[in-house]
Amino acid sequence: MVNLSSQRRCAVRPVNAEPKRNDSMVPQAAATTVVPEMSEKVEAEDYERLAKELEKASPLEIIDKALEKFGNDIAIAFSGAEDVALIEYAKLTGRPFRVFSLDTGRLNPETYQFFDQVEKHYGVHIEYMFPDAVEVQALVRSKGLFSFYEDGHQECCRVRKVRPLRRALKGLRAWITGQRKDQSPGTRSEIPVVQVDPVFEGIDGGIGSLVKWNPVANVDGKDIWNFLRAMNVPVNSLHSQGYVSIGCEPCTRPVLPGQHEREGRWWWEDAKAKECGLHKGNLKQNGAAHLNGNGNGAAYANGTATESDIFNSQNLVTLSRPGIENLAKLEDRREPWIVVLYAPWCRFCQAMEASYVELADKLAASGVKVGKFRADGDQKEYAKKELQLGSFPTILFFPKHSSKPIKYPSEKRDVDSLMAFVNALR
Incomplete structure (x- = not known):
């Protein structure tokens, strides 16, 4: 096998900071690869043209083109879910390839077992990237282990995922992702199969120094699974338990039949903002995808909310x-x-709207006033500081002879539970 690293300039570095092991590439039987010399910066228009040419191409053809073009300077981003399809396609090309993964420290045990199965099945060494221990320590000490349930997942994802990814990509000229348009139609509907990465930087530094390949962008999720079954490859055992999109253990749960796969990710937040920041440059920028300070979706126009009120x-x-x-x-x-x-x-x-309106109707002649206060956007900081807002919705009871409101402690928001709360305090 041709030693690709010896053909490239000395600037080539592995995904992680440690020296890359010689056997981290998949061995091939007889194929040799001539790696073309890359220019210092890639041209956006060249990849826009290539994206159009490959729009109807198969994932196998796209990955083959990516590996041919970038050789040892490209790696597959493997998340422990159906991204194993990318590894299978790469193996089928007969070309050497590299795989890296972000170990956040909060993954399911089944995901770690899956990593081991994949390494053994394909004969690869996954190059793991870990979050900075000092940053994780500071976050946990200041906000606790589960702060993302209260103030949105963006900060935790930034420490555990985005920054390690940024370090990984600084050692590459291109990367391969498993993004699909149907994963999140509200935010990923315009993903090209190849592009100049609009957010992250590669070896040479600066925007325009990294190419991003999305070979399954136009593939339906069901077709990915048909492929995995046909090829008899290892899959994460969590899939058989109802998990579809798999991330960190505290932020992932199974979905019910008929639910979209992203419903199982960050389920306590708005369904329009199911992103962690790894693919920020691919998110469809419209009102539905706008993020407020909680990491939840809320659309604003000149500071005014545009959603229909409830x-x-x-x-x-x-x-x-x-x-x-x-x-x-x-x-x-x-x-x-x-x-x-x-x-x-x-x-x-939205889910408690019917029961809360019914509660208002039942209390109409009781002497108890029923109100609502929109506490997102510009009002959120005030509500958190003065009104005990933790997450939406927060329900407060203001007694007749006390200035301090009493916070409803339960997640049961049916009309009978709310009525019992009111009757116990009025």
């Missing part, structure tokens, strides 16, 4: 910022209040 009823009072400030200051109210702090894009708020 909790609409003649028996519900819409509180403005001055309104809820006045309510919170009162020490001797004429009647008690129950108020929901909500965001109209939040699917948990």
Whole structure:
């Protein structure tokens, strides 16, 4: 086998910072590969043209082209899910290839077992990238192990995934991902099969120094699975337990029949923002994909929300910022209040809309006022500081003779549970 590393310039580096082992490439029987010399910076228009030429090409053809073009300076990003298809395609090309993966430290045991199976099945050594221990320590010490449930997953993903990926890609000129358009139609519907990476940098540094290949961009998820079954390759055992899209253990759960695969990722957040930042440059930039400070989706135009409002009823009072400030200051109210702090894009708020409206109807003549306060966007910091907002929805009861509101502690948001909460306090 031709030693590719000896044909390249000394600037070629492995994915990780440690010296690459000689056997980290898949051995091939007889094929030899002549690796073309790459220019210092890749031209965007060249890859736009190539993307159009390969639009109808098979994943096998696309990966073969990528490996031919970049040789030892390209690697497959393997996540421990159906990305094993990329490795199988790479093996079928007969060319040597490299694989790297991000070990966040929070993966399922089944995923680690899967990594081992893949290494043995293909004869590869996955080049693992780990988060910076000091950064992880600072995050956990300041915010705890599960802060992402309260303030969004973006910060944790940035420390455990995005920054390690950035380090990995600085040792490459190109990478191969398993992104598909059907994974998240709201954010990934415009993925090309090859592009100049719009976010990350490669060996030579600067935007334009890295090429990103997405060979299964146009492939349906069901066709990926048909391929995996036909080739009898190892798969993550979590798939048989209802997991489709697999990430970190605390942030991944099975999906029900008929649910989209991304419903199992960061399920406590808005369904329009199921991204961690690894593919930020490919996200469709529209109102639905706009991220607020919580890492959840909320669309704004000139600072004003554009979603249709929820909790609409003649028996519900819409509180403005001055309104809820006045309510919170009162020490001797004429009647008690129950108020929901909500965001109209939040699917948990949407799910409780019917029961909360019914609660307002039942309490219409009871002397208990039922209100709502939109607490996302510009109001979020105030709500977190002054109104005990942790996540959406947060429900508060303002007693008749007390200035301090009482936070509803349960996740049961049916009308009977809410009514029991009100009856116990009024």
